[in-house]
Amino acid sequence: MDDVIVTPIGVVHGDITTRDDAPKNYSESDRSGTLEIYPRYGDGLDGIGAGQTVVVLFWLHLADRDRLKVYPRGDRSRGLRGVFATRSPVRPNPIALSELKVIARDGNRLQVTGLDVLDGTPIIDIKKKIDP
Amino acid sequence: MDDVIVTPIGVVHGDITTRDDAPKNYSESDRSGTLEIYPRYGDGLDGIGAGQTVVVLFWLHLADRDRLKVYPRGDRSRGLRGVFATRSPVRPNPIALSELKVIARDGNRLQVTGLDVLDGTPIIDIKKKIDP
Numbered sequence: 001m002d003d004v005i006v007t008p009i010g011v012v013h014g015d016i017t018t019r020d021d022a023p024k025n026y027s028e029s030d031r032s033g034t035l036e037i038y039p040r041y042g043d044g045l046d047g048i049g050a051g052q053t054v055v056v057l058f059w060l061h062l063a064d065r066d067r068l069k070v071y072p073r074g075d076r077s078r079g080l081r082g083v084f085a086t087r088s089p090v091r092p093n094p095i096a097l098s099e100l101k102v103i104a105r106d107g108n109r110l111q112v113t114g115l116d117v118l119d120g121t122p123i124i125d126i127k128k129k130i131d132p
Numbered sequence: 133m134d135d136v137i138v139t140p141i142g143v144v145h146g147d148i149t150t151r152d153d154a155p156k157n158y159s160e161s162d163r164s165g166t167l168e169i170y171p172r173y174g175d176g177l178d179g180i181g182a183g184q185t186v187v188v189l190f191w192l193h194l195a196d197r198d199r200l201k202v203y204p205r206g207d208r209s210r211g212l213r214g215v216f217a218t219r220s221p222v223r224p225n226p227i228a229l230s231e232l233k234v235i236a237r238d239g240n241r242l243q244v245t246g247l248d249v250l251d252g253t254p255i256i257d258i259k260k261k262i263d264p
Binding site: 001003004005006007008009011025026027037041043044045046047048054055057059061068069080081082083084085086087091092093095097122124125126127128130 | 133135136137138139140141143157158159169173175176177178179180186187189191193200201212213214215216217218219223224225227229254256257258259260262
């Protein structure tokens with residue numbers, strides 16, 4: 001299969017501006033911010049509102065795509081592990097996945113909590129959460 | 133943000149060959165098959181083994197990328213909804229997300245259950261599942 005092209009649908013606005021300040025993942029985050037969805041994709045938000053939890057995919061534009069092994073959570077005592085066995089941002093296709101709670105919606109802007117990505121991170125998809 | 137390039141890391145081998153035969157999502161699927169990860173990405177699998185549940189991202193290469201509203205599950209009685217409020221394969225970046233149980237591993241091939249995508253679907257990422 002050939003490479004494919006992914007087009008960002010929006011961008012994150014938040015107060016996480018350094019990797020050291022970013023929570024390890026959404027389940028450990030109480031950080032809030034805004035998902036700005038570009039106007040041409042606004043119709044795709046129909047049905048999303050406050051109180052819902054949504055699954056959001058991000059493109060980690062600053063991540064290293066060339067390493068296949070990492071120290072999980074930077075802890076060298078546990079040794080190297082394959083990136084596919086971790087949630088590290090390091091991976092061939094640096095897509096991140098968060099489950100975020102929608103606090104409010106104003107048109108194409110979703111206020112959310114649970115953010116674990118940097119301000120300015122591109123958004124590439126939003127999905128309904130499947131109840132476990 | 134400009135478009136980004138995603139490179140498939142592997143491909144699905146399974147017995148789902150038509151969309152009508154595909155389960156609506158992984159939580160409703162008992163279908164098994166194999167995730168073949170290409171040799172150059174094999175090191176990334178270190179730490180993945182039988183019994184684990186992994187999060188897998190697929191590129192739905194046959195999906196329509198141009199529509200922003202769909203009838204959820206094809207049920208017209210409930211009206212159109214924005215694709216980002218659904219799990220429809222139709223969406224600007226047709227990435228699918230499944231949680232799959234690893235039944236066995238043989239090198240770069242993972243036998244899994246819970247498949248809901250067609251035979252031949254490209255795999256673009258695998259992640260550790262976060263315990264809820």
